[in-house]
Amino acid sequence: xxxxxSRKDTQALNLTIVAEFxxxxxxxxxxxxxxxxxxxxxxxxxxxxxxxTHEFKPGGKASYYMTTPEGDxxxxxxxxxxxxxxxxxxxxDGFADDNGDPVAEMGSAHAxxxxxxxxxxxxxxxxxxxxxxxxxxxxxxxxxEEGMKEAMGQIDGIxxxxx
Amino acid sequence: xxxxxxxxxxxDRLFQALADATRRDIVARVLTSESSVSGLxxxxxxxxxxxxxxxxxxxxxxxxxxxxxxxxxxxxxHPEGLGRVQRLLDEYEKIWLQRLGRIAEILEQ
Numbered sequence: 001x002x003x004x005x006s007r008k009d010t011q012a013l014n015l016t017i018v019a020e021f022x023x024x025x026x027x028x029x030x031x032x033x034x035x036x037x038x039x040x041x042x043x044x045x046x047x048x049x050x051x052x053t054h055e056f057k058p059g060g061k062a063s064y065y066m067t068t069p070e071g072d073x074x075x076x077x078x079x080x081x082x083x084x085x086x087x088x089x090x091x092x093d094g095f096a097d098d099n100g101d102p103v104a105e106m107g108s109a110h111a112x113x114x115x116x117x118x119x120x121x122x123x124x125x126x127x128x129x130x131x132x133x134x135x136x137x138x139x140x141x142x143x144x145e146e147g148m149k150e151a152m153g154q155i156d157g158i159x160x161x162x163x
Numbered sequence: 164x165x166x167x168x169x170x171x172x173x174x175d176r177l178f179q180a181l182a183d184a185t186r187r188d189i190v191a192r193v194l195t196s197e198s199s200v201s202g203l204x205x206x207x208x209x210x211x212x213x214x215x216x217x218x219x220x221x222x223x224x225x226x227x228x229x230x231x232x233x234x235x236x237x238x239x240x241h242p243e244g245l246g247r248v249q250r251l252l253d254e255y256e257k258i259w260l261q262r263l264g265r266i267a268e269i270l271e272q
Binding site: 001003006008010011013015017019021022023027028031037040041042044124126128132133134136137139140 | 177178181182187190191194245248249251252253254255256258259260261262263264265266267268269270271
């Protein structure tokens with residue numbers, strides 16, 4: 001796997017990551033299409049994701065939760081807005097309450113994933129767009145590992161040091 | 164994440180400040196060059212007082228600084244405040260880079 005490019009836009013609040021994998025486009029598509037494979041990489045080992053619903057079709061919904069080391073289960077939902085196998089998928093991504101219902105006031109982020117064949121390898125581009133910084137922060141809290149918590153602690157430090 | 168109450172208030176200010184399109188636009192403009200409040204007001208279809216309010220919100224969120232120069236109030240980007248946005252995106256980037264690593268492992272099996 002090679003990370004080709006990572007681009008952050010602090011004004012538009014989006015992140016673009018381009019990576020290449022030694023696998024066919026069809027094979028890489030499966031890691032999105034198959035919820036059991038998706039679970040193996042979406043969350044880190046210490047924050048595993050469990051997808052309870054995964055309607056992989058345009059307009060379909062997915063619902064999942066992460067399990068934190070403390071045993072909490074923050075929930076999220078996706079809505080697939082575009083699925084063009086095996087080259088493109090788009091989905092809205094938001095937070096859910098304990099019943100799995102979307103938390104409307106938190107809004108949703110939008111992800112666009114494209115897969116292209118480059119000489120037998122697959123180039124995957126993911127673009128994540130956030131509506132607000134609050135959302136981005138929450139998203140981080142849901143999928144954070146220990147090292148990241150420390151990094152977030154550093155943010156607190158910066159905030160504390162400012163007048 | 165456990166944060167102290169005071170810090171949470173500061174985070175809230177930051178989030179609220181960036182939740183508005185005009186305020187994001189003001190930040191984008193003063194990032195490239197400083198501007199007076201009246202200069203900013205001329206660019207938006209709103210009153211001077213309304214723009215001044217937006218600037219005040221950004222100021223409280225530590226995203227911009229305002230300084231009197233003669234009769235003008237000059238607005239400038241506050242790099243440390245903006246650094247927080249960058250840092251949050253950096254953290255999200257780390258999450259994705261780790262995901263990509265796990266995807267590569269799955270594909271190798």
